[in-house]
Amino acid sequence: MTSSDRSQTVDVQRTYEVRTYGCQMNVHDSERLSGLLEDAGYVRAPEGSDGDADVVVFNTCAVRENADNKLYGNLGRLAPRKTTRPGMQIAVGGCLAQKDRDTIVKKAPWVDVVFGTHNIGKLPVLLERARVQEEAQIEIAESLEAFPSTLPTRRESAYAAWVSISVGCNNTCTFCIVPALRGKEEDRRPGDILAEIEALVAEGVSEITLLGQNVNAYGSDLGDREAFSKLLRACGDIEGLERVRFTSPHPRDFTDDVIAAMAETPNVMPQLHMPLQSGSDTVLRAMRRSYRQERFLGIIEKVRAAIPHAAISTDIIVGFPGETEEDFEQTMHTVREARFANAFTFQYSKRPGTPAAEMDGQIPKEVVQARYERLVALQEEISWEENKKQVGRTLEVMVAEGEGRKDGSTHRLSGRAPDNRLVHFTKPDAEVRPGDVVTVEITYAAPHHLLAEGPTTSVRRTRAGDAWEKRTAADAAKPAGVLLGMPKIGVPEPLPAAAAPACGSH
Numbered sequence: 001m002t003s004s005d006r007s008q009t010v011d012v013q014r015t016y017e018v019r020t021y022g023c024q025m026n027v028h029d030s031e032r033l034s035g036l037l038e039d040a041g042y043v044r045a046p047e048g049s050d051g052d053a054d055v056v057v058f059n060t061c062a063v064r065e066n067a068d069n070k071l072y073g074n075l076g077r078l079a080p081r082k083t084t085r086p087g088m089q090i091a092v093g094g095c096l097a098q099k100d101r102d103t104i105v106k107k108a109p110w111v112d113v114v115f116g117t118h119n120i121g122k123l124p125v126l127l128e129r130a131r132v133q134e135e136a137q138i139e140i141a142e143s144l145e146a147f148p149s150t151l152p153t154r155r156e157s158a159y160a161a162w163v164s165i166s167v168g169c170n171n172t173c174t175f176c177i178v179p180a181l182r183g184k185e186e187d188r189r190p191g192d193i194l195a196e197i198e199a200l201v202a203e204g205v206s207e208i209t210l211l212g213q214n215v216n217a218y219g220s221d222l223g224d225r226e227a228f229s230k231l232l233r234a235c236g237d238i239e240g241l242e243r244v245r246f247t248s249p250h251p252r253d254f255t256d257d258v259i260a261a262m263a264e265t266p267n268v269m270p271q272l273h274m275p276l277q278s279g280s281d282t283v284l285r286a287m288r289r290s291y292r293q294e295r296f297l298g299i300i301e302k303v304r305a306a307i308p309h310a311a312i313s314t315d316i317i318v319g320f321p322g323e324t325e326e327d328f329e330q331t332m333h334t335v336r337e338a339r340f341a342n343a344f345t346f347q348y349s350k351r352p353g354t355p356a357a358e359m360d361g362q363i364p365k366e367v368v369q370a371r372y373e374r375l376v377a378l379q380e381e382i383s384w385e386e387n388k389k390q391v392g393r394t395l396e397v398m399v400a401e402g403e404g405r406k407d408g409s410t411h412r413l414s415g416r417a418p419d420n421r422l423v424h425f426t427k428p429d430a431e432v433r434p435g436d437v438v439t440v441e442i443t444y445a446a447p448h449h450l451l452a453e454g455p456t457t458s459v460r461r462t463r464a465g466d467a468w469e470k471r472t473a474a475d476a477a478k479p480a481g482v483l484l485g486m487p488k489i490g491v492p493e494p495l496p497a498a499a500a501p502a503c504g505s506h
Contacts, residue, residue: 013043014041014042014043014054014055014087015042015043015044015045015049015053015054015055016034016037016042016043016044016045016053016054016055016056016057017044017045017049017051017053017055017056017057018030018033018034018037018057018059019056019057019058019059019074020059021058021059021060021061021067021070021071021094022059022060022061022063022094022095023061023063024162024209024211024247024248025164025167025182025211025213026059026060026061026094026095027156027162028162028164028211029059029093029094029117029120030059031153031154031155031156031162032120032121032151032152032153033057033059033093033120033123034153034154035151035152035153035154036120036121036123036124036151036152037055037057037123037124038152038154039124039152040124042054042055044154051077051078051081052081053088054085054087054088054089055088055089055090055091055127056078056088056089056090056091057090057091057092057093057123058071058074058075058090058091058092058093058094059093059094060092060093060094060095060096060097061094061095061096062094062095062096062098062099062177062181062351063095063176063177063178063351067096068096068100071092071096071104072107072108075090075092075108075110075111076108078090078110079108079110082110083110087131089112089113089127089130089131090108090110090111090112090113091111091112091113091114091115091123091126091127092104092111092113092114092115093113093114093115093116093117093120093123094116094117095117095177095178095181095182097114097115097116097117097140098116098117098118098140098181098182099177099180099181099353101114101116101138101140102138105136105138109136111136112127112130112131112136112137113126113127113130113136113137113138113139114136114137114138114139114140115138115139115140116139116140116141116181117181117182118140118141118142118143118144118145118182118183119139119140119141119145120151121145121146121151122139122141122145126139142183143183144167144168144183144186147164147167147186147188147192157401157434158204158205158434158435158464158467158468158470158471158472159204159205159206159207159398159434159435159462159464159465159467159468160205160206160207160208160209160464161200161205161207161208161209162208162209162211163193163196163197163200163208163209163210163211164188164211164212165187165188165193165210165211165212165215165218165231166185166186166187166188166212166213166214166215166217166218166221167182167183167185167186167212167213168182168183168184168185168186168213169182169184169185169213169214169217170184170185170214170217170220171214171250171252171288171290172288173277173287173288173289174286174287174288174354174355174356174359175277175287175317175320175348175351175354175356176351176354177351177352177353177354178213180353182213185212185213185214185217185220185221186221187218187219187220187221187222187227189222190227190230190231190234193210193231194231194234194235194238197235197238197241198238201238201239201240201241202240203467204435204463204464204466204467204468204470205241205464205467206240206241206242206243206398206435206462206463206464207241207242207243207244207245207398207464208235208241208243208244208245209244209245209246209247210231210232210235210244210245210246210247211246211247212246212248213248214248214249214250214253215228215246215247215248215249216228216246216249216250216253216254216255216258217250217253218231225255226255226257228253228258228261229255229257229258229260229261230261232244232246232258232261232262232265232268233261233264233265235265235267235268236265236266236267236268238267240463241267242267242398242437242462242464243267243269243398243418244265244267244268244269245268245269245271245420247273248273248275248315249272249273249274249275250275251274251275251276251289251291251295251296251299252289252290252291254274254299256302259299259302259303259306259307260306262303262306262307263306263307269418269419269420270307270309270310270311270418270419271310271311271312271313271418271419271420272303272310272311272312272313273312273313273314273315274296274299274300274312274313274314275314275315276296276314276315276316276331276334276335276338276343277289277315277316277317277320278316278317278320278323278327278330278331279293279296279330279331279332279333279334279335280293280323280326280327280328280330280331281293281330282322282324282327283320283322283323283327283330283331286320286321286322286356286359287317287320287356288355293330293334296334296338297334297337297338300312300337300338309419310419311341311386311419311420311421312338312339312340312341313340313341313342313343313344314338314340314343314344315343315344315345315346316331316335316343316344316345316346316375317346317347317348318331318345318346318347318348318368318371318372318375319347319348319363319367319368319371319372320348320356320363321348321356321359321360321361321362321363322359322360322361323348323361323363323371328371328375331375332374332375332378335375335378335379335382336378336382339382339385339386340379340382340383340386341383341386341387341419341421342379342383342448343375343379343383345372345375345376345379347368347369347372348363348368350362380447383447383448384445384446384447387421387445387446387447387449387450388445389445390417390421390442390445390450391442391443391444391445391450392441392442393441393442394439394440394441394442394457395417395418395423395439395440395441395442395452396417396418396437396438396439397415397416397417397423397425397437397438397439397440397452398415398416398435398436398437398464399413399414399415399432399433399434399435399436399437399438399465400414400415400416400434401434401468403415403416403422404422404424407424410424411426411427412424412425412426412427413425413427413432413438415438417450421449421450422448422449422450423440423442423449423450423451423452424449424450424451424452425438425440425451425452425453425456426440426452426453426454426455426456428455428456428459430456430459432459432465433461433465433468433469434464434465434468435462435463435464435465435466435467435468436459436460436461436462436464436465437459437460437462438456438457438458438459438460439456439457439458439460440452440454440456440457441454441457
């Protein structure tokens with residue numbers, strides 16, 4: 001093919017779609033994958049494209065037992081489309097790609113690129129190499145090449161952002177395969193983290209979530225046991241940063257200095273997600289969790305003493321191998337004592353490659369299902385009771401985008417309270433944008449949301465709202481069908497740190 005022929009065949013706008021499965025760390029990685037592709041000249045496919053893009057990227061999760069079935073089912077549906085769409089490429093990355101490597105291309109030979117959790121920055125060059133060489137490219141790095149936050153990004157939100165403070169995990173929970181796929185913990189330097197946050201705030205971001213597989217173990221790689229509490233306090237000194245959250249912590253590393261930093265730093269929100277997993281000491285020991293029920297409830301008590309209005313959520317696994325009825329009742333007891341605002345409850349499923357998958361005492365599906373339903377019913381009751389305590393309170397709500405599915409029909413808007421509870425409120429007469437802050441009085445509570453049916457007390461226009469408005473206008477102004485030429489060849493230069501989260505069950 002001559003250079004002129006090549007130019008004619010590739011000088012078209014190329015679109016991409018990223019499909020994300022799994023934890024917050026994957027969501028964060030997907031924002032970077034989108035940024036890398038856009039930096040290389042691709043444009044995002046319209047909403048609802050459903051695989052009708054030139055490049056479809058699967059950012060996979062290996063936590064659930066059926067993760068591979070879901071991936072291969074989706075790849076199978078794209079196979080016939082790929083045969084009728086010349087130049088279409090499919091890439092698979094994330095934890096399942098790190099785990100299965102060559103298996104993916106053997107089972108789905110129409111896949112063009114397989115890349116792992118440690119080398120997401122290589123995606124553009126791997127796509128180009130696959131196109132030129134006309135064969136699949138498999139590249140799995142065994143160690144981290146660059147922190148996700150140092151790569152280009154296309155954030156899903158103009159007013160809220162993830163900030164990765166560490167990657168990897170040093171724990172050895174028997175149900176979790178994440179350490180094997182993401183490696184040992186590596187911490188970013190505090191100065192790099194704070195520089196990124198300051199740069200985000202300068203762009204209009206008003207809420208950040210510090211992200212790590214085991215976020216409050218931050219500092220173990222730096223030799224500073226109080227590094228995480230110091231980081232929280234440093235966030236309090238950043239002007240314009242209104243809300244700071246973090247996920248997911250581990251009870252083992254949750255120390256008094258962190259509780260004090262949360263209570264004494266005004267922009268650290270009164271919210272805590274603390275995975276329990278089980279209330280049974282016997283099961284916690286089998287899970288290789290280094291705390292017991294008493295220790296867990298002691299942390300909750302200290303947090304509530306220091307931050308009375310804190311909303312505490314958790315993760316719980318039902319039906320772990322060997323769990324007896326008595327063990328399960330200990331979990332129910334812990335839930336009653338802790339009174340979580342909400343809980344992410346999971347039925348245990350085997351994770352291939354984990355010690356728990358080979359344990360004796362696997363629980364029959366019908367027993368797990370019955371226990372799960374009892375736990376969900378109890379937590380629904382507690383969530384509703386805790387939410388009812390919010391009725392009559394006046395809250396500052398940061399307006400969100402896409403949180404309320406029925407907002408259009410109910411003439412309401414939605415947002416998050418400081419403790420992260422979802423609030424639906426009556427649409428005020430004044431213009432309100434995502435990122436702006438409204439003051440409302442709570443009039444009704446449901447198990448999973450609050451209502452403010454009266455008039456809005458106040459509307460505060462924010463720099464975050466300005467950022468959302470600017471971005472929305474810029475997206476609307478992008479012309480369709482512009483010839484952008486071939487994406488750049490090679491890996492984009494990483495952004496400097498100054499310019500520039502966690503798996504669900506930890």
